[in-house]
Amino acid sequence: MMRNSAVAEDREFLEGLEREDLIFLIRKIKNYKNISVDELRDLLRQDEKEIQIPSFIFVKELGALEIIVKYLKEDLKLNFHKIAVTLNRDDRTVWATYHHSLKKLRSRFMYKKSEITIPVSIIRNRELSVLENIVKYLKEELGMKYHEIAELLNRDDRTIWTTYHRVKEKKV
Numbered sequence: 049m050m051r052n053s054a055v056a057e058d059r060e061f062l063e064g065l066e067r068e069d070l071i072f073l074i075r076k077i078k079n080y081k082n083i084s085v086d087e088l089r090d091l092l093r094q095d096e097k098e099i100q101i102p103s104f105i106f107v108k109e110l111g112a113l114e115i116i117v118k119y120l121k122e123d124l125k126l127n128f129h130k131i132a133v134t135l136n137r138d139d140r141t142v143w144a145t146y147h148h149s150l151k152k153l154r155s156r157f158m159y160k161k162s163e164i165t166i167p168v169s170i171i172r173n174r175e176l177s178v179l180e181n182i183v184k185y186l187k188e189e190l191g192m193k194y195h196e197i198a199e200l201l202n203r204d205d206r207t208i209w210t211t212y213h214r215v216k217e218k219k220v
Contacts, residue, residue: 081159099124099134100165105157106201112178114149116171121146122156136172164200175220183211
């Protein structure tokens with residue numbers, strides 16, 4: 049019941065805004081979150097195109113799936129079902145993954161400039177783990193070196209090497 053009243057309040061607030069108010073709010077959000085105009089434009093167009101996962105969200109404290117679910121839930125405001133469909137996972141898995149991520153890392157991701165993004169569609173492949181899919185994409189599609197991938201994903205070089213060699217063994 050509380051959720052419905054909050055949604056109604058948000059709707060009333062947004063409907064009452066004039067164009068100038070919206071511009072003011074967008075500028076405030078842009079400055080507060082330190083988001084570039086291009087990043088803001090990308091956020092506004094996220095429904096029009098495939099979701100891209102920014103590389104800055106990869107932190108040591110969380111596993112790859114936990115990171116992505118947390119980002120989709122908290123930053124893109126997707127519900128658990130939409131995340132599950134997007135990632136080709138069960139709703140219950142997504143819910144549990146999100147709640148496990150909160151136990152490990154309660155804070156939100158710190159926004160930084162992200163030159164490299166990862167299309168969420170690569171994670172849908174269930175023949176590989178989430179990390180295997182990401183490493184394969186960065187190595188084969190973007191031609192990155194193991195060390196570059198390790199730095200980008202905040203992982204050890206040996207973890208990336210091992211992960212990529214598992215991918216090659218699976219011949220996917």
